[in-house]
């Protein structure tokens with residue numbers, strides 16, 4: 101099992117923002133976490149990537165507990181955060197080599213790893229372009245390539261296509277599609293078509309709780325609704341608990 105959550109919770113003072121999340125995600129699964137603004141998605145991802153300490157409950161990634169063995173968990177995961185983590189004044193190639201070096205590659209290994217990622221992400225033409233001059237879509241692509249250069253077993257993508265135009269989103273989907281089965285991906289998104297097109301399973305969060313879990317087809321038949329959007333709206337209405 102890649103991810104095992106048991107009653108995982110996070111509170112800020114009195115406010116419970118993640119409420120007893122229990123969930124299993126298999127290795128190689130592409131999992132989409134959906135929910136309205138403030139539902140608790142980013143907080144969940146931060147706990148799983150050892151950036152936030154849970155208030156209670158348990159989170160185990162690939163057999164290691166995020167609270168008691170964060171150093172081991174961190175070696176096996178990577179995150180492409182909402183605010184892309186690229187160095188604006190470095191070129192595409194330099195950004196990739198820089199991250200590879202941080203993860204322990206020597207100069208030659210870093211060069212090779214960067215080349216491999218640029219090939220996979222079709223970034224070779226832009227190798228010498230400074231990151232700050234890339235469009236939003238290309239910056240997201242670089243950010244995901246940087247997250248993958250450490251060869252993580254679990255990759256967290258927090259709203260990877262936020263603000264991208266239709267074509268850039270589709271192109272990024274094609275890239276993400278290639279990761280299926282190779283890396284466990286946990287993605288948060290507000291685009292329901294993105295979840296439906298990419299994810300093996302979908303979880304819908306509302307006010308910190310997991311309201312529904314399953315494949316898009318399972319959710320549709322369970323809820324007796326034809327569209328994921330209708331399901332989402334009915335599960336995330338104000339006052340629904």
Ligand SMILES: Nc1ncnc2c1ncn2[C@@H]1O[C@H](COP(=O)(O)OP(=O)(O)OP(=O)(O)O)[C@@H](O)[C@H]1O
Nearest residue numbers: 112115117135136137138139140141142143144290
């Ligand atoms: N440091 C903090 N202190 C207090 N409350 C916080 C803190 N961080 C987040 N919250 C609250 O926790 C709740 C969940 O936030 P979170 O960012 O996890 O939601 P989200 O589902 O990722 O939303 P979005 O779709 O807008 O990114 C929100 O109500 C937010 O205001």
